[in-house]
Amino acid sequence: MAEIEGTVRPGFEPVRETFAAVADGAAQLVVYHRGERVVDVRTDLDGDALLGAYSATKGAAHLVVALLVQDGVLDLDQRVRHYWPEFAADVTLRELLAHRAGLVGSDEGFPRADLADDRIVAERLARQRPFWRPGSAFGYHALVVGALSGEVVRRATGRTIQEHFACRVRDPYTVDFHLGLPAELEPRFVSAQPMLQAPERRIPLPAANSLSGIAFNRHHPDGPEVWELPNFPEIRRLGSASFGGVASARGLARMYAAAISSLDGEPPLLKPEIAAEFAQIQSIGHDVVLGEHKAFGVGFHAMSERYPELGQGSFGHSGAGGQQAFADPRNGIAYGYTRRRVPFPAAAAPENEPLIKALYSALRAVESRP
Amino acid sequence: MAEIEGTVRPGFEPVRETFAAVADGAAQLVVYHRGERVVDVRTDLDGDALLGAYSATKGAAHLVVALLVQDGVLDLDQRVRHYWPEFAADVTLRELLAHRAGLVGSDEGFPRADLADDRIVAERLARQRPFWRPGSAFGYHALVVGALSGEVVRRATGRTIQEHFACRVRDPYTVDFHLGLPAELEPRFVSAQPMLQAPERRIPLPAANSLSGIAFNRHHPDGPEVWELPNFPEIRRLGSASFGGVASARGLARMYAAAISSLDGEPPLLKPEIAAEFAQIQSIGHDVVLGEHKAFGVGFHAMSERYPELGQGSFGHSGAGGQQAFADPRNGIAYGYTRRRVPFPAAAAPENEPLIKALYSALRAVESRP
């Protein structure tokens, strides 16, 4: 049993107990319900410690895209090349965000400095042949989707997706989630710990130049390993829209709370129909990069495919460092979980399952009270 | 061993023996071969007892659609909104019938009285946002597809799908299958019995407001449970084209026999090319509502995906009360099975597998005789 700090609202004590039972080293969990923070617990970490968000970053980046669609600035059914003429593949913005473009990595791979820079990634991929026929399949654009969607944002608005996030979300809502970590916040950053792999758990990786290897940039000799990405200062500083964000669980949860709930008297960032549009299933079935069943909405994971407790229309994004974060509009829930040790395999940590079960069970009990 | 009543033609005795061995409580089984009734057995039920058909009803409703396509009145490749201008989703009639429209239930759920009424269901769904992007996926429109296809029929012809079924199929062929049970037949109705769930078999259901919960209307507090649907008199009276039919196994089998075989000197209802068109696979793979592998033709199950003994081109529809019913044109078989106790899980009962194996084995023996 880990020692737990923090607070829960009455009725949510079982979530704290489950967190104590399942937390795997240093971790943070924060939950909002209808705009109120009902769970804020951690172990072996401060409440405002900042950790690498890994791919949970994509949730922040694509919240920006949702806001620009809501504003009428972007149209999901426009071809990407409408905004970005150099982009060769014949796909719409919606298809790009649904991981359907087939541009999951660079033919030659990226050295670390290039991978950190969304502009370089975008330029490199714009002219490349898709690895599958657009329309025939989908596969997780693990390290690059945010560079591509971000370039669309930059071309359409003249500002980067990182700048939009800071102005529209982070600063006005004091969301502790940073796409490009300011130097003055570096002292709060807590580095990621490498995964522990017992020998019997080691499974052979696909070849470095397989499709999966390319998507995770394993075919470049100077490419970093995924687990160590946030530990490089220049990655934190540039804040790649695919994987370079830095956040606390408070930041993860508060961002999704701001997206769907009234927070401190402000209206939700997203109108319900825009939230529904981005949560709508776009790609479901065999992910050709990950080689497993996946479900994507528009730039987000379709979360209820993974956690049966969640309501239809939930949207969010996990991270390879164990993060999980989402909004569930039907139940008014915003959830953020992060941890320091990268799990094996590098993906949403398994303890999210009992945590989510405990949360929804507590929620049903709270809501059924007279 | 159950006590069995009824008759089988010479050569089909093994089907009767298998029925005796596998029937799970009160049940009926009827099989036609090239228009001749070769199996008509039951246990603990009269031969003309009428039971809820559950989703086997969809087979009756979509036989009407097939007849209207055959007549040139409906065109599968027309947009639904061509017939029904208020229908917002951009899908063809073919896609609607292949469970591709994404309108699997109501955002808010239906109270029982609304669910029973196809007109109310159709009106409610016409303007709703699909739960997935049309074209990206398919999922079983369990309780609503017949309301939607039925509204197309009503708009195109001025008559309900239930009226067409009575005039075109039920009355001329004396098929004991009723979409809207006449009051005078109520005495022959036998109510459904609830499923028996041993504690160790209880599996957690998806959340009531998950996609699956919405498809089965579990998110409405006044919504009925699926197993009890036919036990409500107004559901039997209105005869929802999705789930409200009432039939004996004789009715189920005779309907499919009339569809593909010459019966009492009349030609088959469907020309072979129309039967082939409706049996053609339209949606195959991961069903996003059921979360499992499924195969649909046009409004029917593509049956040979499920039972490897069946010929290519078989079409039919199972029901949650354990029903199974289909036509197999290549082998000249029409099959109808029903039972009183709703099985766990609520779906085609598992005893259909040994019954179908025994039937096709007997058929091969009969056909190979000199």
Added chain:
Amino acid sequence: MAEIEGTVRPGFEPVRETFAAVADGAAQLVVYHRGERVVDVRTDLDGDALLGAYSATKGAAHLVVALLVQDGVLDLDQRVRHYWPEFAADVTLRELLAHRAGLVGSDEGFPRADLADDRIVAERLARQRPFWRPGSAFGYHALVVGALSGEVVRRATGRTIQEHFACRVRDPYTVDFHLGLPAELEPRFVSAQPMLQAPERRIPLPAANSLSGIAFNRHHPDGPEVWELPNFPEIRRLGSASFGGVASARGLARMYAAAISSLDGEPPLLKPEIAAEFAQIQSIGHDVVLGEHKAFGVGFHAMSERYPELGQGSFGHSGAGGQQAFADPRNGIAYGYTRRRVPFPAAAAPENEPLIKALYSALRAVESRP
């Protein structure tokens, strides 16, 4: 341990050892690396023994299509009926080659003499209704795809796909792979041996008139069994572009080496962008004929889905007699394996997995030497 003849280049000895350990009866294995033959081993067969290539034939046929696309004679995105007006289904050449047309067999089945003749097969299927809606699914056109693509070639060029193969590939590169075995080479042909099926391994086949049964022509009483196809002289003589080729492992590997590598000073047959185009994933997921997960490029298997050691962009084709053959442009590998005993199940033999693992492990060791 089998007795092994033949040679390997320094560093590839582990491949020979693995071959000795895993070869299942008479077999041949040949590998090229960047145009050099680095492995050429066999057991219980001469190095120039010719065996039935089964579906590895499709690799030869579709290399011809790739050359014609490279020449600008064929366009993958043209409708098939542009070249062949009698062809009814509305599909492009690309879709046909990706097993998406739904014409996997004849409604009535083919007697052996008809099946052997690509012209008869093509004519029969041209007017048939697809078994699934084109676009909704894909399934292996096991015995017919080469007849269909071959008819496109014949209509567009006036010459058969077999003639093109002989002139463009076999003769100039002395590739021991024959689509239509010349009478003078018959003495080198070694007949296939039937599969050995222990009783406990026998699994029930789908019905002869199921979709799978139709694709393997099991519904015609005079249809041959798949395993015995190359043992019929007229099948070898006509050289069906789907299954009728005859080759040694040397022929299989040398063809793929010629496709992607400089051989004896000649440039590779395929430009890299054409090789990439034909390797690009077109159909991935549930194959409705085989009932299992498959991945196809344009007329070839997308090989790296099957063998994780291979680089993205690998393309090739296995055969039911146990054959495996492919090119891996990223690693400069061309691989050919054949054996005499048809394995159970009839498909790429399981020993290809350890052979490929050993090969790539040796390759990494060779390439990391100073």
